[in-house]
Amino acid sequence: METRSLMDMTLVSGAIEPCVNTGIGTSSDKANSNSIAGQPVKKKKAMTSLYLKYFETASDGKTRRCKFCKQSYSIATATGNLGRHLNNRHPGYDQIRDTAEVGPHTTIANDSTSKSLSSIQAKPQIDRDLINWFLLKFLINASLPFSTLEDESFISLYKFLDPRAKIWPREQAEAVSLQVFQSMQEDVRASLQNVSSKICLTLDFWTSCEEILYMSVTGHWIDDMWHMHKVLLNICHIAYPCSGPEILYALTRVISSFDLDMRIVSCTTNNSQQAGHACQLLMEQMDSQKRPFFYIPCGAHALKMILEGGLVNLKPILSKIREFMIEVNSNCDALEDFKQMVALYQEGPLKFPIDTSASWNGDFTMLDLAPNAVDNTMKKHEETIGGGCSLTLPPSEYSAINILHQFLDQFYKTTTNLCTTKIRTVGLVLFFIDHIADLITSCRDDSCQDWLKTLADDMYNRARSFTGQVYNGFTFMCAILDPRIKRELVPDALNSDKNLEEARGFFLREYSKNNNHFMVITSNGFGGAHESGFSSSIENTDAVSFAEEIARKRRRSNISLTKDELSQYLTEPPAAMTTDALDWWRANSARFPRLSIMARDLLAVQGTSVEPDELFTSRGEDLHKRRYCLPFVNVRPVLCVSSWIQSGYKFRLGPTEIDFDSLVETGVGKRG
Template sequence: MASDSQHAIENLSQENLTKNMEHEDQVLFNYPGKTRSIVWKYFGFTKKGLGPAIKANLNMNTAICKLCKKSYANKGNTTNLLFHIDHDHKRTASGDENNNIKKAPTQPTIQALIANPGRLTQKSRTNLDDALLKLIVGKALPISLVKNPHFIEFTKLLDPRYKLPSQQDVVKSLNTKKDQMRSTLKLDLGSVSDVAITHDGWTSCATESYSAVTAHFIDDKWNLKSAVLQTKKVEGSHTSEKIAEGLKEVQTEWKLPTSLTLVTDNAANERKAAELLGWTRFGCYGHRINLVVKHALEVTELNKILGKSRRLVTFFHQSTSATDALIEKQKLVFSNTPGLIGHKLITDVPTRWNSTLAMLGRLAEQLPAIMSIIFDTNCLNKTAISTVKTYCLTSEEHSVVQELISVLKPFETATTILCAESSPTMHKVLPCMVKIKKKLEDVESNPLTSPVVKKVILKMKEELLKRTQVEDVPLLAALLNPDTKNLNFLTAEEQVSARQLLMDTALNLKVDNAALPNVKVKQEEAVSAILPDLPVLPDIDLESDQNVKFECEKEGPSEKKMKLTDMDEWFDDVCFIGESQQPLQNLIELEVHRYFSHNQPQSSKQQTLLQWWQANHYFYPQLATLAKKYLAVPASSVPSERVFSLAGIVVDKKRSRLKPDLVDTLIFMKMNMETYW
């Protein structure tokens, strides 16, 4: 039957084709002369001149379908014409009993699309390849995913036209995308004058040492940006000279400013490396808080309580029957608070003090359920109940734990605040330390506080005094915050010293202060510069009236540089009556004085710190430069540690043989994906 239909189509007469074209406005002529291809049964040409339908009088460059009037270029090859007939008109089944040719429907059915989906465009293939790279990088999946038969089957069901690239092609695409992201990041880094970096080291499961460097800066639109610059394998020991050499290579490769602020942990080799480079170094406050609490928890009387707590948690973790009994008791004890049902006890980690706080907090929360296990002899055997009873906290120990939790909570809050990455943190260092000291004094002054907790507080105060002295970087950052610029939490002498530090730092932005040019200032401008407050100007909604046109927008000569005034310098002695030659140093002093005298309006309380500087940087240009420098410095080196949290997923036991360059590529793209993909 199919062969008969095919034969009928190939022998269609000119009368049948003409019959289907009677309603069309345009007359098409058959291919002139003899031809072997079947496509000329369906395609024709229009006339371009008078006379018979020969090649000279026909437009042979364009072939037009007699069924749907689609036009195609005729360059001697009929492949595109044949594809049109097969795909759009189903050439092998387009004839009926009377050999009448049927036009294809204007919109194909779903069944037709599934049976013959057509070719995949280059744009679609590029989008699918890019989505595949995002999946591999974003979820830290192995590149061998493209060879997984189940994933291949999954992609075929989604789109059978898409063919997964090979592993080699995926690696090439990753390197190409990485180069594009690096170029964009270099442009951002090249547009700023101050950059802060963090540095830390890490050892993988394959016993390979890596170092990570992250950059932090504020762009022209006052957005705080962070980026991972590199995750490089380090050979040999981590000496200060080797660290300094690696950081210098990063500075040269990324064309960073000559003077950088380096944030690291408190290791001696990191401190020495900063000295060798001549950079400003700031010790991570996350590590400082960790050391303060860690040493404070070493009080002898507290070690007994912590030891019992660890043994109790370990027993429940090792006994499934004890865990099941705890859950059953939770259902009875916490029937009115279902959110506490199902909570398991938490084991602390020696290197993380906040895990000790989490352990004590969960024990204090679940103590009623644990006590109910002790008094129920049927839920566990005698040995298990005896173990729980031995390690369970007494009422006095529970009271100490409750007090200790209230002491440690401010440290946990401060750590969370200072380790943030999406907003400035350096200006919060001093307020956090003042808040912690105030909380410690409140608990210590309470007559009901136990002697054990008082010993812990005394140890904390000693450690805070040793590790959290007032430094220039957090002090300047606090001064550059309008909410804390007065430093009310410091003594009057310290406030005066801090303002002088800000003045000196602003002046030191210039290499040679003695050679600063003199600036002409009108007498009235000099007077207005020292006024205590600036007027608050109303906001102008430029979008509300598109017809408003300012004088600066009027058309004028674009090639010539327009002066700020149309008066020549010859009139200076007439126009600038009472002028004074003001060195730039005096202008900076006036700017600083105006900044401290300016009262922040209530409406600006709704702004973030960077939004405030974006709105006011024109009034304080020199201080704005300092704000970009010091507010971009992170208060901790946690960004580098977060890199290694991802690195631990990328370089695991199943992928321990990854090449260092590929490790760097995957981490760079993952950590910078949201901003630079």
């Protein structure tokens, strides 16, 4: 399809109508231009009218001459008369941007020269239409509803900037955004056709202000150069009652629309019962067609649930501290006093402004605040902070905060590491969860505080509930293919000989031959008596041909070599935790030609269904605000197009790519 620039495209009909400004107004002439004979002429003030720039003063200083037609007027002629001359003789004179360019042969539009006026007006008309495209992109990037276009203050702003500019009606902007969405979705679909590896899905759910449940479906894969990719496929409305069958219906439509039926291998969900039910139904469908498919719960959601269990008893205290810090952040005097107290008591360092979000990072920040600085600032500003209520914490509450802060410090480091890690493989996520479980067990066994032991028991039960769902042969395979994890760092409850044998069977069956990649699988997804490439009719025949005997020897040799790849890989020590797992496989794929194919497929399986910082930092609150307020008609065009632009896809309407950066540079260059 031929790609054209925006300047070549036919602009949306009705977007901008030609607007001709025939003048900037005419001043009333209250002064008599003819002097009364016999009376002294009063000295006049220097004229500063806008009309004067279109006239030049003669060398004798007694007359002014029009720059267009050279007609002369007395120096005493009122500016109102000069304005009438311009309006009557030279309509369109105000479209000339630089009066220095005006010469004796300059043509200004009138009834006989409308073509010249059209050429003068052409560029401003295009620029005003481009304003709507930039406005459309602004609304999409900011995730604003298109009803913003109907806001009176917004319209007034545009009229102030350019009275001739016309903003697209909301309905037209919505129609154009939908066309952009459809055009860019075709680009996404086309790009996925070139992916040679398996594609892994993640699901995220949220509810809008209209109480509509949405599901975003994202695809992840690793390319031939061992680079990880992800792209939002679609955002689906989940019909009431929003249970497993409704989620399954929406999910299968997305899979089919992108022709992924034979190419997906896994789906990571948000741990909700309804999403798990939908994935279970999908796995049963795939299994009936002898296609492998697995689903796992999200490690980040599980970790968030564990942390919420650790903070449940301190929520009232955290709320009190958060209320105090929100007011301090908004009060310059109180904030300055707080900073001085922090320095005085040598408490900190603290990062200002203090994170007061309701996220896990915000909660931990509340636990980490300087107690003396908080206490003294509260006392000094108790009349202006807290609405007249005392926010001072008693010693018992400070003691509980200090104990819990020490206990949760390792949790904070873990979540921070998880948020900043570029490639979050299943093995790495399970490694972190296992570390958290060990910390909880140690606290439960060693703590002298009964309330802390009770809290640790609740956190431990939540952790084990997750591991009971996620530990299976498939996650074992994904974990050991991370060269930093292998078997040495796989959690003990997952690191069983049974799982290893299932992994071997899966590897031999699916990856011993490239042309049999993911074609046959048993009912439980692992092991089984079938081996790809073997004909059951020949196996049951007593008389085996000479050619078949040779073929069997070669197959056994191939399987032996394949098995040795896995054995050799597992016998080597794990790589350092600072190693990039994909870089390691890029450097070692030649040593493990078949195992590397399996690694490329399974390392794309996501250990979390969303970016961890969406759950543990204030970014999650920002994302919720952006999605929550969007009406149904704007959700897909706004959120999908915004995500696709961030993923590197071009903003496109039909065959036309709209390069906003180039348009800005071109506009600046022309104005310069």
